[in-house]
Amino acid sequence: MNPVIHLNDVSRVFPADPPVHALSKIRLRVEQGDYVAIVGPSGSGKSTLLNTLGLLDRPTAGSYLLDGIETTTLKDGARTRLRGHRIGFVYQSFHLLDHRTVAENVMLAEMYGRSGGAGGERARKEPPGATGGGYGRRGRRRRAEEMLEKVGMSHRVDFVPGRLSGGERQRVAIARALMGGPSLLLCDEPTGNLDSRNTGAVLDLFDGLRDQGLTLLVITHEDAVSARANRRVRISDGILTEG
Amino acid sequence: MDIRDLWSEALAGMLARPVRSALTTLGTVLGITTLVITLGVAATAGNQIVGRFDELTATAITVEVPDKPDPLVTWDAHASLTRLRGVVSAVALAQTDRSSNLQVTSNTLVDPTRVTGHTLAVVATGPELPRAVHGRMTGGRFFDEGHVGRRDRVVVLGEQAARMLGVTRLANAPAVFIGDRAYTVIGILGDLRREQILSTAVIVPSTIGADFGLKNVTRVLVNTTLGAAELIAGQAPVALSPNHPDELQVIAPPSPKRARDGVQDDVNGLFLILGLVSLVVGAVGIANVTLVTVMERVAEIGLRRSLGAARRHIAAQFLLESTLIGMTGGVIGAGLGLVSVVAVSATKEWTPVLDARLALAAPVAGALVGLLAGLYPALRAAGMEPVDALR
Ligand SMILES: Nc1ncnc2c1ncn2[C@@H]1O[C@H](COP(=O)(O)OP(=O)(O)O)[C@@H](O)[C@H]1O
Numbered sequence: 001m002n003p004v005i006h007l008n009d010v011s012r013v014f015p016a017d018p019p020v021h022a023l024s025k026i027r028l029r030v031e032q033g034d035y036v037a038i039v040g041p042s043g044s045g046k047s048t049l050l051n052t053l054g055l056l057d058r059p060t061a062g063s064y065l066l067d068g069i070e071t072t073t074l075k076d077g078a079r080t081r082l083r084g085h086r087i088g089f090v091y092q093s094f095h096l097l098d099h100r101t102v103a104e105n106v107m108l109a110e111m112y113g114r115s116g117g118a119g120g121e122r123a124r125k126e127p128p129g130a131t132g133g134g135y136g137r138r139g140r141r142r143r144a145e146e147m148l149e150k151v152g153m154s155h156r157v158d159f160v161p162g163r164l165s166g167g168e169r170q171r172v173a174i175a176r177a178l179m180g181g182p183s184l185l186l187c188d189e190p191t192g193n194l195d196s197r198n199t200g201a202v203l204d205l206f207d208g209l210r211d212q213g214l215t216l217l218v219i220t221h222e223d224a225v226s227a228r229a230n231r232r233v234r235i236s237d238g239i240l241t242e243g
Numbered sequence: 244m245d246i247r248d249l250w251s252e253a254l255a256g257m258l259a260r261p262v263r264s265a266l267t268t269l270g271t272v273l274g275i276t277t278l279v280i281t282l283g284v285a286a287t288a289g290n291q292i293v294g295r296f297d298e299l300t301a302t303a304i305t306v307e308v309p310d311k312p313d314p315l316v317t318w319d320a321h322a323s324l325t326r327l328r329g330v331v332s333a334v335a336l337a338q339t340d341r342s343s344n345l346q347v348t349s350n351t352l353v354d355p356t357r358v359t360g361h362t363l364a365v366v367a368t369g370p371e372l373p374r375a376v377h378g379r380m381t382g383g384r385f386f387d388e389g390h391v392g393r394r395d396r397v398v399v400l401g402e403q404a405a406r407m408l409g410v411t412r413l414a415n416a417p418a419v420f421i422g423d424r425a426y427t428v429i430g431i432l433g434d435l436r437r438e439q440i441l442s443t444a445v446i447v448p449s450t451i452g453a454d455f456g457l458k459n460v461t462r463v464l465v466n467t468t469l470g471a472a473e474l475i476a477g478q479a480p481v482a483l484s485p486n487h488p489d490e491l492q493v494i495a496p497p498s499p500k501r502a503r504d505g506v507q508d509d510v511n512g513l514f515l516i517l518g519l520v521s522l523v524v525g526a527v528g529i530a531n532v533t534l535v536t537v538m539e540r541v542a543e544i545g546l547r548r549s550l551g552a553a554r555r556h557i558a559a560q561f562l563l564e565s566t567l568i569g570m571t572g573g574v575i576g577a578g579l580g581l582v583s584v585v586a587v588s589a590t591k592e593w594t595p596v597l598d599a600r601l602a603l604a605a606p607v608a609g610a611l612v613g614l615l616a617g618l619y620p621a622l623r624a625a626g627m628e629p630v631d632a633l634r
Pocket residue numbers: 014015016020021022040041042043044045046047048049
């Protein structure tokens with residue numbers, strides 16, 4: 001079986017004077033169900049790595065296979081589709097739409113890549129929380145409510161994000177990332193804006209997702225977070241080291 | 244992406260800041276309103292002119308005769324006019340301010356307690372009147388040369404006057420009293436297509452007009468063949484009053500060409516330009532605000548891209564948002580414009596001409612303005628790198 005992530009000598013150089021070597025010859029294999037923490041000081045290349053893994057950025061050299069698919073040679077459109085179908089993102093600043101309800105924010109995830117008709121392109125495995133059935137507009141709200149139930153946010157379905165606490169917002173963002181069942185969850189400092197109690201709740205959630213077979217990559221500089229992962233990689237000056 | 248999702252996202256984007264969206268439509272509203280008013284008023288006024296230049300009006304001449312002790316025009320005016328080539332019919336009338344307010348009563352009313360008097364106009368004329376006003380006898384007959392020659396005390400009632408006086412049946416020769424003198428009603432004249440005011444008048448033979456101070460001709464109605472009006476207008480005074488033609492005042496239909504040119508110059512040109520300028524201003528406004536919106540929503544764009552939105556999805560959403568704003572402006576503008584056209588028509592007593600195509604084209608034009616205005620901001624939004632947008 002293919003690893004979910006297979007990076008081979010991936011480099012990312014930002015053209016500047018002098019050029020910034022944000023990632024240098026990175027090799028990384030992540031198997032399905034892995035829970036990997038990426039730690040490193042600020043400016044070490046963590047976000048660049050995550051953007052590369054999330055197909056938001058292209059490496060300047062090397063090869064990146066996602067679910068066995070070589071992504072570096074794909075055109076923009078194909079990368080976008082692949083991203084929409086297989087990758088969920090969780091950000092430090094949540095990125096919820098202020099004017100939309102919690103349910104609408106979650107439903108947004110099905111609007112592009114993960115909406116109906118994309119059967120063959122969808123994740124190979126039954127994703128955690130997938131309820132079977134279609135991905136059309138009809139059941140979308142029900143599916144969003146199911147996801148919100150998984151993250152313990154059923155009681156806030158029709159709230160707007162502005163009325164939620166930070167921890168609640170992050171749980172909504174996680175529900176959105178889980179919609180449609182991605183094969184990979186990429187989190188950039190997901191607890192960076194949360195207090196320890198809310199951090200604990202989010203980490204419990206991640207544990208549950210890992211137990212259901214989801215692959216998780218979490219950027220963090222908090223020991224409490226990286227301690228919960230089964231694997232820890234360190235990045236410094238663009239160079240990745242295990243442990 | 245499902246087209247319905249695109250719609251609901253664009254709509255939500257527009258409604259997220261309703262006040263801003265409303266203000267953004269203002270320029271388009273102004274432009275579309277101006278255009279609808281301009282085109283609507285032009286169509287209405289144009290129709291008015293067409294109406295004025297229908298065959299009937301284009302051939303109608305009125306000659307006003309000033310009151311002189313020595314009459315300028317005699318009662319055989321129609322004879323001297325119909326001799327002219329191009330005159331179809333003519334008739335002389337006499338009516339003064341005093342004869343316009345005479346107390347007229349009828350004896351047909353049974354109830355003596357009812358107010359039976361009516362203040363009506365009395366007009367003296369000749370037997371040619373029905374033809375000259377394109378009227379039709381709705382009852383009885385008009386007086387003839389015989390009545391005139393014998394100075395018979397007969398009258399013909401205008402249709403309205405007959406109704407007011409309660410005269411409906413002429414079989415037993417009803418009478419009306421003008422002042423305290425009785426006159427026999429021999430006919431009712433209706434369906435006037437010229438001098439409609441005669442519908443409320445009591446029409447008497449010229450020879451008994453003297454009873455009401457109507458001795459001299461005050462007005463001559465002339466109908467010409469089509470195209471002869473201008474020529475006859477020049478010849479009529481000489482034919483009517485060879486010695487004092489200059490003292491007669493001829494009211495002829497204006498030449499159609501002149502009027503139409505006037506409308507085109509005054510109404511259309513200026514306001515069309517004004518409307519188009521407003522539309523351009525409206526478009527710039529939409530473009531500006533949409534660009535600001537795009538910059539404010541950089542993070543949202545990044546998020547959508549990370550959720551699998553392609554560049555064209557982003558472009559489509561912002562394009563649709565600006566198009567919706569433009570269309571809203573168009574709809575409001577069309578409504579305001581049409582209401583204004585009706586209001587303008589009402590004050591001018593015109594019949595408003597409301598073209599359904601205009602009402603439909605206005606929102607489309609507004610949408611087009613929004614679409615064009617949204618092009619640049621939408622391309623900017625679509626061109627953003629998701630990494631930059633999410634930073
Ligand atoms: N678009 C860019 N252009 C130039 N340099 C960049 C760009 N993005 C990131 N960098 C640089 O690359 C390095 C890694 O950045 P980043 O991955 O954001 O670090 P981290 O997330 O670990 O703090 C930093 O030195 C940063 O300044």
